[in-house]
Amino acid sequence: MFHFTVLLCDQQQIDFIFCTVKSRLSSPGVIRIYKSGGAVRLSETTLVSPGIDTETGVTSKDVKINPSTGVSARIYLPEISCQDKKLPIIVYCHGGSFVSGSAFDSPDHAFMNRLASQARAIAVSVEYRLAPENPITIQYDDTLEVLKWVVSHADCGLEPWLTNYGDFSSVFVMGFSSGGNVVHNVALRDVRFEGLVLIHPYFITSKKLPSEPTDVTRAKLEEIWWYICPGTSGLDDPRANPEADGAPSLKELNCDRVMVCLAADHLMLRGKVYYEALEANRWGENAELLESTGQGHGFFLENPDSEAAHEMMRRLIAFINRG
Numbered sequence: 001m002f003h004f005t006v007l008l009c010d011q012q013q014i015d016f017i018f019c020t021v022k023s024r025l026s027s028p029g030v031i032r033i034y035k036s037g038g039a040v041r042l043s044e045t046t047l048v049s050p051g052i053d054t055e056t057g058v059t060s061k062d063v064k065i066n067p068s069t070g071v072s073a074r075i076y077l078p079e080i081s082c083q084d085k086k087l088p089i090i091v092y093c094h095g096g097s098f099v100s101g102s103a104f105d106s107p108d109h110a111f112m113n114r115l116a117s118q119a120r121a122i123a124v125s126v127e128y129r130l131a132p133e134n135p136i137t138i139q140y141d142d143t144l145e146v147l148k149w150v151v152s153h154a155d156c157g158l159e160p161w162l163t164n165y166g167d168f169s170s171v172f173v174m175g176f177s178s179g180g181n182v183v184h185n186v187a188l189r190d191v192r193f194e195g196l197v198l199i200h201p202y203f204i205t206s207k208k209l210p211s212e213p214t215d216v217t218r219a220k221l222e223e224i225w226w227y228i229c230p231g232t233s234g235l236d237d238p239r240a241n242p243e244a245d246g247a248p249s250l251k252e253l254n255c256d257r258v259m260v261c262l263a264a265d266h267l268m269l270r271g272k273v274y275y276e277a278l279e280a281n282r283w284g285e286n287a288e289l290l291e292s293t294g295q296g297h298g299f300f301l302e303n304p305d306s307e308a309a310h311e312m313m314r315r316l317i318a319f320i321n322r323g
Helices: 106-119 138-152 160-165 178-186 216-228 268-280 307-320
Strands: 031-034 039-041 059-066 071-077 087-093 122-127 166-176 193-199 255-263 287-292
Touching: 059 106, 059 138, 071 106, 071 138, 071 160, 087 106, 087 138, 087 178, 106 122, 106 307, 122 138, 122 160, 138 166, 138 178, 160 166, 166 178, 166 307, 178 193, 193 307, 255 268, 255 307, 268 287, 287 307
Parallel strands: 087 122, 087 166, 166 193, 193 255, 255 287
Antiparallel strands: 031 039, 059 071, 071 122
């Protein structure tokens, strides 16, 4: 579920309500955005350190990708045996409505440990810069920079986990919520990879379907776009609505396969439209859809031991290891 809290603002502030999954923070998320473009986040993110995860045996560490901008990533390596072949590589973008969240947040860290362990994959979780201080398209640029850094290790590189164990013919880019928006836009850039996974992706439109929500939650999901993307053309900006007039064709996605995971949330119908557009663009068996009926936004972070979360993990593993 999405939760909202209203803050009354003085003349120096822009009134904004930040939406978030309740379980990701100790209380519903709140951000105060100023007319100057600065922001104060009033909810705490539970940051955790890298290391060895006792439940999965996965080891993680942090790597600075660009010291000048602060862009970094947390890398996850499952337990290695002498029989292991080269491992798939997953580049992951967290959610948080572009304005909150972190690769180092506890729920995302736990998800990466589980995914790396069960998929037998190296995971690279992107710590991109947040809006509104860093407006769109900085999140796309940061993620693309990390992706390029990862694939550069196919020829040479300083990160031994990638050079020693990574299969660079099997790179996947995955994003949750706003991270799903990020990875869609990155997939239209100039790096080719194996598979794209969008989990409960953030897409919006001014042209709603009759069954599409129009309540305050949906309104706030749309309102945030204006704050994080100065100069936008609006809710049908191709970066926010892949089906808008003038948006790049989904035939231009630089990957071989796409998986779309949906939940019963305010973004579900836009995600379904995205999947149907894949079908219309003849992706055929190279496009997969998982609908988690009755589950809320980000349920796999909130309730990782639920049957729905286990089913989603099974489908992700099958997609990554399809071969």
